[in-house]
Amino acid sequence: MNKISNKRYISIGLAILCGFTITTVITLAGERYSRGVTDELSTHFIRFHLIANSDTVEDQQMKEHIKDSVLAYMSPLLKESESIEETRKIIRHESSNIEDIALDVIKQWGKEYNVNIVLEKADFPTKQYGDISLPAGKYEACRIIIGEGQGKNWWCVMFPPLCYVDVASGIVPSDQKEKLKDTISQEEYDLITKSTSTSKEDMPIKFKFKIVELFNEKQFNLARLNE
Numbered sequence: 001m002n003k004i005s006n007k008r009y010i011s012i013g014l015a016i017l018c019g020f021t022i023t024t025v026i027t028l029a030g031e032r033y034s035r036g037v038t039d040e041l042s043t044h045f046i047r048f049h050l051i052a053n054s055d056t057v058e059d060q061q062m063k064e065h066i067k068d069s070v071l072a073y074m075s076p077l078l079k080e081s082e083s084i085e086e087t088r089k090i091i092r093h094e095s096s097n098i099e100d101i102a103l104d105v106i107k108q109w110g111k112e113y114n115v116n117i118v119l120e121k122a123d124f125p126t127k128q129y130g131d132i133s134l135p136a137g138k139y140e141a142c143r144i145i146i147g148e149g150q151g152k153n154w155w156c157v158m159f160p161p162l163c164y165v166d167v168a169s170g171i172v173p174s175d176q177k178e179k180l181k182d183t184i185s186q187e188e189y190d191l192i193t194k195s196t197s198t199s200k201e202d203m204p205i206k207f208k209f210k211i212v213e214l215f216n217e218k219q220f221n222l223a224r225l226n227e
Contacts, residue, residue, distance in 0.1 A: 041192070042121075044184045045134070046087050046159040047141040049122055052151025053113050059151050066105045066146065067154055070098055071163055078161050084183075087159035091119055091142045102144060113147035124155060129162045132180070132192050 050070075052063035077094065081087045091098075095117050102115045122141045127134050134157070142158060156163035160179045181189055 041188055042137055042139045044084060045139055045157055046084060047124060047139045047155055048158045048163055049141040049143040049153060049155045051143065051145045051149045051153040053147030054151045062105065062109045063146065063151065063154065066102045069101050069105055073101055078158055081159060084159050098144065116145040118143050129157065134192060
């Protein structure tokens, strides 16, 4: 009786160990795949990140005015950019003008906040632009930090220029999609465009995106907690 019991316990222990091992292998594989996808995608995008001074109604409304003013100025400059390198040069060249635009808006609101503009890597959550979804991860971004930079933020994509997409329509214009196709691989394009599809044929792509989203959102949340 004892021998049978011992064998049963050993079998249960081995089953638990095998289950744990399989789960660990799947988790590590998923994390490596997610990291690889995001690392590659991030080399093709420059995002725009505007951070308000605080969450007061006034500071948030001022943030919206700064956003509109900066995008109105940058839109014609970035519209014809053919590469991420060109966009990066434009942003760096125009940084002082962007700062002046933000400071002018701040002055109009009767505030004396400082403005800090940096081009650096930053963590972003999963974000949908029309029918395109970008997974969470670390992306290069033009960051405009107003005052203390403790308020809710706003972001879009400067290259390819998705800041000007009509999100309400749920569709990215075909010319912008063509620019995306010229910028990233077909697999990456399918991943970020077909992740929103309801077609059964696109289910494997959606599943891949969910894997990336799951692990990268976890990393994003951990990064936010450590700030």
